[in-house]
Amino acid sequence: MVVKVYGPDYANPKRVIVCLIEKEIEFETVHVDGFKGEHKQPEYLKLQPFGLLPVIQDGDYTLYESRAILRYYAEKYKDQGTDLLGKTLEERGLVEQWLEVEAHNYYPPIYNLVMNILVSPLLGLPSDPKVIQESEEKLGKVLDIYEERLSKTKYLAGDFFSLADLSHLPFTHYLMNQMKKEYMFRERKHVSAWWDDISNRPSWKKVLQLYKYPI
Numbered sequence: 001m002v003v004k005v006y007g008p009d010y011a012n013p014k015r016v017i018v019c020l021i022e023k024e025i026e027f028e029t030v031h032v033d034g035f036k037g038e039h040k041q042p043e044y045l046k047l048q049p050f051g052l053l054p055v056i057q058d059g060d061y062t063l064y065e066s067r068a069i070l071r072y073y074a075e076k077y078k079d080q081g082t083d084l085l086g087k088t089l090e091e092r093g094l095v096e097q098w099l100e101v102e103a104h105n106y107y108p109p110i111y112n113l114v115m116n117i118l119v120s121p122l123l124g125l126p127s128d129p130k131v132i133q134e135s136e137e138k139l140g141k142v143l144d145i146y147e148e149r150l151s152k153t154k155y156l157a158g159d160f161f162s163l164a165d166l167s168h169l170p171f172t173h174y175l176m177n178q179m180k181k182e183y184m185f186r187e188r189k190h191v192s193a194w195w196d197d198i199s200n201r202p203s204w205k206k207v208l209q210l211y212k213y214p215i
C-alpha cells in the first residue's frame with residue numbers, strides 16, 4: 001500500500017517525507033494549498049480535524065501529528081531502511097528524549113521566528129520585533145545545550161543518526177537559508193558540523209529537490 005502524504009510543500013509534512021525516504025517506504029503526495037485555506041475545508045477536516053498539515057493515509061489508516069507519524073513508521077519498519085530508533089532500549093530512551101526536546105524546546109522559538117520573519121510579511125500581517133528578539137534568545141540558549149551535547153556525541157541521541165536529528169531538518173532549513181540566521185549555528189562549532197552532516201543526507205536533498213518550500 002502506497003502511503004499518501006498531504007501538503008508536501010510545507011515544513012511539518014517534510015519531516016514525515018524525509019522519514020519515509022530514510023525508511024524506503026513508497027509514498028505519494030497530495031498537494032494542499034495552505035495559502036488558499038484548503039486545509040480548513042470540510043473534506044480535509046475529516047482527515048485532520050485541527051486543520052493542520054500533514055496527515056497521512058495508509059490504506060484505510062489515517063494518522064496526523066508529524067512526530068507521531070515518524071514514530072509509527074520508524075517502529076513499523078524497524079528493519080527496513082535506516083534504523084532511526086537506536087538498537088537498545090536505552091538508545092531508544094535517548095531518541096525519545098531528544099525528540100521531546102525538539103518538540104518542546106527547539107520548535108516553539110524557531111516556529112515563532114519563521115512566522116514573524118517569513119510568514120507574516122507574506123500574509124500582510126505585522127511582525128512582532130519583541131517576539132523575534134525573545135525567540136532568538138530562547139533558541140540561542142537551546143543551541144548552547146545542543147553544543148554541549150554534540151561535543152560529546154556525533155548526533156543528539158548518541159553516535160547514530162535518529163528521528164531526533166531528522167525532526168530538526170525542515171524548520172532549521174528556513175533558519176539557515178531563507179531567514180539568514182545561519183550565524184546562530186555557525187558560531188557553535190559542533191552544532192554547525194551536526195547541521196552540515198544531517199542536511200547533506202541524500203534523503204533531505206531529495207526532499208528539497210522534489211518539493212519546494214512555498215516561501
Ligand SMILES: N[C@@H](CCC(=O)N[C@@H](CS)C(=O)NCC(=O)O)C(=O)O
Binds near residue numbers: 010013053064066
Ligand atoms: N504539531 C503539528 C503541527 C502541524 C502544523 O503546524 N503544520 C503547519 C504547516 S508546516 C500548518 O498546517 N499550518 C497551517 C495553519 O496553522 O493553519 C504536526 O507536527 O503535525
